[in-house]
Amino acid sequence: SEPSENQKFCLQEVLDTFKLCLSDSKEVYLEHYVAGWRGLIKFLNCLGSVFGFISKDAVNKIQILVNYLNGENGPHYVTMQSMVKYELENDLVDLTKRGSHSESGCRTLLRLHRALRWLELFLERLRTSTEDSKTSNMCCEAYNESLAQHHPWVIRKAAGMAFCVLPGRAAFFEVMNVGTPEQVVAMLGEALPLISEVYQITEELYKEHNMLDLP
Template sequence: MGLRGTRDTPPTQCCFGQGRGTWGISPQEGDGGVSGEGDGSPAPDNRPLSAVSGWAGRGQGSGPWGWAPWGRGVRGWAPSGCCGSCSPLRPFLAFSSSPVSGSPPLLSRLSGSRLPLPRHGTPAPAQAPRCPGQAFQISRLLAAFRACVTPDGEILLGEYLAGWKELIKLIDALGAAFGLLAQETQTKMEILQGHRAGPHAPHYRTLQAMVAFELQRGLVGLRVLPPDWPPSGCRTLLRLHRALKWLELFLGKLSHSGPEEDPSQLCAVAYQAALAPYHSWWVRQAAGLAFLALPSRRELYGLVCAEGEREARAMLLDAVGIIARVYNVTQRVYATRGLLELP
């Protein structure tokens, strides 16, 4: 049974990217609703229906971060925009349940039907940018990583790389000291994009398929990396995976810490836990110098375009939860296959 309005009003409009659910879907407030059997009776209330590390691993090449300069750019993508005529709402915050005085019912009864959900592999469009002139948009980051994990627990590599495309913008926004780090992260992404566009592209749609294919073909050097071998997808994504843990830990510490705690120190602690064990002494020293140039807490909150500290903390916590889910699924895949210590 489809969606239709009440007897006297047109059907409501739906907008993707405005809710807090898995796909961020919630009906936009309109003039009509979803009817039951045509009796036009309103819903019990007027609330909206919300749907519900080491990058520079050993043997990876030259450079201060230990990376090899494969690739010439990034061809990743990130979802953006908002569908239909929906108006941007504050991201990642619950909708108000207070009815608007004099307004018609927002929703009528559901008669056993469901709102259609976009299939996995097509991220829900992100909200309109809150800081239009800023490269990094946390709404695009969350839209990509939300769509990254399927109901079956698979990691979609296209959406994974789309999320990392936004993370690169965040790293780049941390200052010139992090510029090389951002560039070399792009190099890792380009390697994976090359696999996805190559002759074996069907095997690089999901993380699980990529791991199974490369192990079966003997493309992963489990103990040493032969100098004439191209970098495998498993090894390349492992570097991004470790770095994702660093960012997860740092954003989590930033959202829970008090104003007296120095963000540069928080970032250094997260680095020591997630990435330092895989880096050489020289790389660790360079990273320590970069952390000293980290922006202030207020400037970091400004990167998520929050209206005040409370909202900034809430937005960061949302990001941490979504990133942690992607990380945990990836960690299980690598641990099951014995790939967490690839050279």
């Protein structure tokens, strides 16, 4: 269940949301995907205001998707698969250059999808890290292997500066509020395959429709 506002934040509950994302036929429910992101943003906000420019962009993208979900065409946005089909069939996606559909569900979700890869790489590093590992290094390496390839220089620069002020591993684990470092590692070990599966399914879907480079 969703953590309420006055309850203390716990990353486990957020990562559990990703369990709810997959239907029996391995379609991805947008509602739960977006809820997972909401929780991650909450976590990011707990880390400090320097991450504001990152969470602002993510919140903005989440809102775009929520508006589609709650809008008159909402039923088409129940799963990623139905969204892709609906937007493509109705020419609602700018495929090669930005035009009148610069805020399509497909291009918006693609940005979050790329960020999910960063999350996967970062959490895997955290999981296998040792006491003296630096969160900023792990974060930076994960970023360079994923999101950075899609970001212009200014954003890479700003992201790099934000990574430098990340709390150390011990403090970071505490904000996660899962328990001892051993419990954090165990939790990550359970959550990562779920995140990875959601990522892979989305990646395949976008690849299949030639949409991995949407402007």
